[in-house]
Amino acid sequence: RTTVIRINQSDFKPEELLPAAQSLAAGGLVAFPTETVYGLGADARNARAVRKIFEAKGRPSDNPLIVHISDIEQLESIAATVPEKARRLMEAFWPGPLTLILPKAAEIPDETTAGLSTVAVRMPANPIALALIRLSGVAVAAPSANLSGRPSPTCADHVIEDLSGRIDYIIDGGSTSVGLESTVLDMTADSPVVLRPGGISVEMLERVIGPVQVDKLPEMGGNTVPKSPGMKYRHYSPKAEMTLVCGEPERVADTINALVAENRAKNRKTGVLAASETQMSYAADVVLSPGSRQEPEAVAAAIYRCLREFDDQGVEVIFSETFPEEGIGLAIMNRLKKAAGGRMIRV
Ligand code: TXA
Ligand code: MG
Secondary structure, three states: OOEEEEOOOOOOOHHHHHHHHHHHHOOOOEEEOOOOOOEEEEEOOOHHHHHHHHHHHOOOOOOOOEEEOOOHHHHHHOEOOOOHHHHHHHHHHOOOOEEEEEEEOOOOOHHHHOOOOEEEEEOOOOHHHHHHHHHHOOOEEOOEOOOOOOOOOOOHHHHHHHHOOOOOEEEEOOOOOOOOOOEEEEOOOOOOEEEEOOOOOHHHHHHHHOOOEEOOOOOOOOOOOOOOHHHHOOOOOOOOEEEEEEOOHHHHHHHHHHHHHHHHHOOOOEEEEOOOOOHHHOOOOEEEOOOOOOOHHHHHHHHHHHHHHHHHOOOOEEEEOOOOOOOOHHHHHHHHHHHOOOOEEEO
């Protein structure tokens, strides 16, 4: 049985989180809100508890987890060493949507890091997440709280849909603010490498530590081995087949409308994902907009909700506009490309 606890993130008492925190400390599984997406947490040092995360999600066991902390002192028992540049990033962006890859300490079991000698760590900015971690007294290993392969959850209903009956607690703290997963930055190479773009943009990182590299999204079906094991799976995906169409706006609209007509003629339920500015140009069965091109943060926050909505409405093929790849736009496009499994048409 799964217990749902509702918490008002701007006005709550830590005691309200006590049953969930005790469950975590005792090896249970607890889904909780962070500022990015909901996480599915377990005690990072308890190998048995961590194995249950992989079972509940149906996650491949070679995909390592992020260890979440509430206080900087916890780092000592998680990372073997912390480079100076990593310290500066923590000072600038923690708590917040930045995950750092560091050499792992001996106390962290192989289950948490999928056997790697490195560990991913972050301090989330959501007050419920911080209070829960602190109260539990443990570092919390947590992937996104979705079934493997589905879009990450940005509200408790998404978690309930995917994991109800499979875990001990779900803390409902409302919608997440960033809406896309944290930036994953590898600090173990000679120069830092972004393995997954996210809430903290490349531009923001470079203002603090100078140049960083960005790992290219591995080509689907290609034989390059990604540095971040999670990047090789086609996840963040709706059930429908999705195709991105990029180019000059009018040509994009014409192309998408032609593709929609072609698919409707075959009796397929069609969907279009478009910016609010151009949403009116489309004649599909379901047209959804994550927001305005002028507000990329709002677009990021709404993308996963849109992808789930297409699924809920039984859409079979989705065509999507693209967004500029600057700032948070790099993360938006990274998730859209993955949801599309690399299908992109240039017009
Ligand atoms: O915003 C987030 O990061 C959310 C919330 C819950 O904190 N968590 C999240 O976790 O997105 P997950 O498991 O869905 O994604 C973790 C990513 C995966 O791509 C994984 O391969 C990578 O981080 N990762 C974890 N440990 C790693 C390591 N030691 N080396 C390289 N990549 C690692
Ligand atoms: Mg995930």
